[in-house]
Amino acid sequence: MQPTLEQLRSRYGTRYKWLVLLTTMIGTMASILSSTIVNVAVPDLSRHFVLGQERAQWVSAGFMLAMTLSMLSTPWFLLRYGLRRTYTAAILLLLFGGVVGGFSLNYPMLLAMRVAEGLAAGIMQPIPSIVILRSFEAREQGKAMGIFGFGVVLAPAIGPSVGGFLVEQFGWRSIFFAVVPFCLIVLAMSRRLLAVNSPMMGDTRALDWKGLLLAGVGTVSLLNGLVTLHQGLGEAAALLLVAAASLVGFVLYQLRVQNGLMNMTLFRYRQFAMGALVAFIYGAGLFGSTYLVPVYMQMALHYAPSEAGLLLLPGGIVLAVTIVVAGKLADRFPPNVLVALGLCLLATSFGLMAAGSRATGYFTLMTWTIIGRLGLGFVLPSLSLGSMRGLEFGLIAQGASTINFMRQLGGAIGVSVVGILLEWRLAVHRSAPDGGQVTAFSETFLVVAALCASAIIAAWRMRAPAPEMAAR
Template structure:
């Protein structure tokens, strides 16, 4: 879908139609993607308030996030399949309406089962929004502007997780938690109106999709859809809930892991042999798509791990409120907003490998800076590290998404963007699962090491203990209470320091792991321009 003129039809000869402005198209379809990305993270801030309102336990309330994540990954890979059957624009509009209905119902829900069910509706709607926007932008912008198209898409995808916690914290602090859902309604309605008015499917792409849809209707891949549902549901549950259940100490988690492995293997075999597969896994035979998508998944694993770790560090150890920690993260967002369009403009002038390598080095350097944070660190110490990471992620996202889709035919773009989005989503979930588990593990090791030094034979520990004990006695505590309070203070300080050491170790680990992306650039294949001719959007 670009501004060039396609082959004329009789209707075009009678009444020529002007092309729709590509910037209006971009703005129209960005509303849904941004809302879907924000809703994946905004709820986490409000979980304590929601738990009290619906009377749920700490373990039960996590289903609000898990149900949404499962629903999203179920729809993402089916975007191309649904687009061929019902039309790409129609699928986007239906999913946006479903997302808005789910948002409204979530805001008025009064019980946990109802809220979880409505979050599933929200997730089913959000699942197709991101891949469809990516496909439409690739079809809208001409080949020489593909970098800018992916820059615009990247801003919507990466801004969501960045501003979600900040926005959620502000809403929870100043209004009722239900407004984290209600706020979607006016924004979504504007997006709905703009998509109806300015986004139109190209007749050539629609014609190609209709031919493929006929084969799909004759051979509906029910087995593929069923295996996809089972494998993705069990895999996401395993990743989302594994840490809370102590991983393989839980029979439920073991069962989910086994189901995920075997059903995923069966799904792959089915899709590679089905006459009309619901998910076009054959796209992974394209080396550019495979290499760009895999590296993109690794990038999102590190991105989500960093976005997960830093707010916890600031709130639990530095004493920041949810709003304050969100504001401290804003420099990364602002740097990305400035850097992403610049990278989009210079993308055609530099090798993607150069941009990606620069991004990897910048992100790793930012992680190294964060590995030096301490209990005395303030917002200023965080900002510098985040600025480098913001520039790094900007250098990464644009070339990776452009390279991955560079040789995909335009009528298969929804299939490719659905798989690309799915791998990023799973990469983020894997990053969160691994680093979330390592926090407690590393802290336990560090704490055991520190506690070993809090003994009667350690003069430094005894000096600190005596000083705190005398201070408490000066405030009116008796000798016994002062001694107990001093011990609690000393062990508390050791606990906090162990958490700092754990976080610092994980920040450093994230940077080192990200450097391992550099050798993978050898496998990054890229053909500028892509295989398809420019196609226009009809008004």
């Protein structure tokens, strides 16, 4: 017989909530690891399955897309099935995707397993934050969020480094098996620490399947339309038209339905609307660069996979430390200023990468990535604070979910667009004496830098309305 919540709290006392947080955090870190670890294996996957960059990038973009859409359903799953069942099912799905993905016989099979992993990751991602808000007192929530945030941002840094080593020593299949030990540990912890009578269960309304379907069709059509642009305008135009119609339909449906996936009244607040735009570009920059840098290091500069993955590790550590510091600074300085500063550093990092060449030293490239991760660290805590300031209390939960959704959607589209743009520029410069690889990557980095710089304008407009600022 499984223990109840009351029995577990009696057994573990005040440390029980920390054990629950640790359980959910390890699973979430495993899902993030599965997201980033594959990027360093893209060149190997491209050779093994004979893929161009526009198809190879779907290994990352497919994961991001599935994660983005499934996270909208997390609150419904928690209310319907409780924490234990929801989290255990997500971990089992992640485990299944990792094991079967490692034995993939063809590219469609591999891509399907990446989508399965993404669905699991999307369900898991919001859960630790919900646990913190539900289980911790207000005076402990900051500390808990800091511990969780440190682990979450460290995972994308470790992913490429571990992935590079595994690919070099054991081949691309080994990267899928990396999540297996984490999943087994979490399954054991869930069985021991998560109660059968979850306090998150309750009366639940029907899931907004119409909204989820419209969002899914629109996003998938948009990404596929972008991928097929280089093959001809006919099919691409049809897909992009379907995407536009679906996304417009989603917005109109959410405006008139009650208890939908997204409360559209949030966008009437200027600071939130600008914050959502910044979150979208932030996600594109974060996940797009995590995809682009390892591929650049291997294809253009001919580094080994382990060296390409190791390049991002120091920057990831700097990112984790910066988030803690930036969180404290957000209490002293206007959040929009810190977000603008972070975006400026991020754009500078991409600009420097665009100016690189085969003569650029390894540690110089590492320094440039550290500058970008420093910028990302300033953006993350300040973005949430700046976007949410001024919202009505009843809109805060929906606002937090929407900002997270926009960031992940930006990541999915960013990875896709980066891969498409890179493939286009490689084709343009293919006749160059050196194959034009460095030039193609430089132009791609330059476009991403310009995109991040354009977000500074939106970040600056995240200022709370004057009356609210005066009241503060």
